[in-house]
Amino acid sequence: MADEQKPEAKSASPAATSGGKPPAAPKAPAVMAATPWESEITAMLKEHFGEQISEFSAYLGQNFAVARPDAVVPILEFLKLEADFDYLVDITAADYPQRPERFDLIYILYSFARNERVRVKTRVADGYRPQSAFPVHLTANWLEREVFDMFGIEFAGHPDLRRILMPEEWEGHPLRKDRGLTQMDDRWVKENLGIESGQ
């Protein structure tokens, strides 16, 4: 695959890209004032997954669990089969480049039967390949492709992991914090659009 290059390679050769320097690394985030979350679901999850889930919290009335990355897909499956969380609303990520485990991966679930939402979050390092949720929820297909496209997180076992919004030969993953707002893949722009820069 053309887009399988390492993100480090790009920061090492800044001449390949231009259009504004990458922004300075953002400050380490303060902590979210979350409160513990306890319910029948957390009891079930605790019993089944034990140490693999490190946190059950709620913020602004929205519940979430923080789990180890390898436990996420089993948790999604468990929630789907045992607790009716049959609708995967969204998969997304957030980038914290100053952290060793750089990405937050966020899975938003909804249960029609319970009329309830739950988020499952995990932290993964750059280069870690989390399991694809596709076998559990078909909708994960495009959602994971988008996360891969925007952040460069590769999902293991995904049936068709290609870029979805950016052109296939594009280099770099736009939503990483070390990509500047106007930074682009100049080589691609030159070759395909015949102009020096899109900016």
Place this chain on the structure above:
Amino acid sequence: MAGTFLDSTELVLNMGPQHPSTHGVLRVILKLDGEKVTGTDCVVGYLHRGVEKIGENRTYQQFAPYVDRMDYVAAVSNGLGYCLAVEKLLNVEAPPRAQVVRVILTELNRIASHLIWLGTHALDIGAITPLFYVMREREEILDIYEKYCGARLTTHAFRIGGLQYELYEGFAREVKAACDFIAPKIDEYEQLLTGNRIWAGRLKGVGVLNAEDCKQYGVTGPMLRAAGVKWDLRKAQPYSGYEQYDFEIPVGENGDTFDRYLVRMEEMRQAIRIVRQAADRIPEGPIMGKVPKVIKPPVGEAYVSIEAPKGELGYFIVSDGSPRPYRVRVRPPSFINLQALDKMARGSLVADLVAIIGTIDIVLGEVDR
């Protein structure tokens, strides 16, 4: 090639991105066996503008007009979802007067969005006339927007915490007049289409997606309801005071293109019902809640979603306590509903594919963001 003329081979055909019935720049690579679709691959992203990235580089207020540019035929809904998400992070609520006005404008927008869908969908099928009719009715709604906030399409009608503008003189009267004008027209469209044999023949049994598939693919909105699932965020998790209004959730039975058409037609009627109720009870009072000049939500994250005309439109915003969102994620209903195209299209004819693309009601600005 060996064999007789009866042998067929698979043909790969490129549909779009410049194709009138792909509703913008959607490219679908089709695998065909004769006239039958055996597989599809959607190529999207032609309108990708990096909205989520822009959001991280703008303040909360600065980003608000950008969201209108995603689903541009339902810009008001986009704005409502965004405002609600930031308000959730700030833990403030818009005052009652603002909430009622929001409901009026959002429901009018639902009608406008469904009208555009109806016109273009009918045009795809071959019925040209409805397009002119729906544009005429939509004009009434756009005129109200223009009078209220100066813009017709990308309105930026709401502000975080409430509304920017006070209502103009005679707003409620004009809104009700628009409802009175549009309501009988919906019956007129139905007269043109519902009993029409060609219309029924082209839509019935085409692009079936049952309730189980809808849930698997995360399909929401009219498509889910047409499959018989009575689920609408306005009822399931009411926001902006929707619990105070009396309205029904229309559902279909077969989950085919025809049922989706019926569901959307009925949704327009229900939207008019909501608008009429709301226009009668616009309370007096302030239009802005207590929102600081510089919006710095406390560190945290929230996911807030609304029932947009296309389905569940969600915003997941992460705040790091600064005036700019650390991360804005938009959960676009069009993008996720479009994923089910392959499931619906397999085994259908190319001409049906046009009907199926139309029935998803995609806006490429939202798919690509």
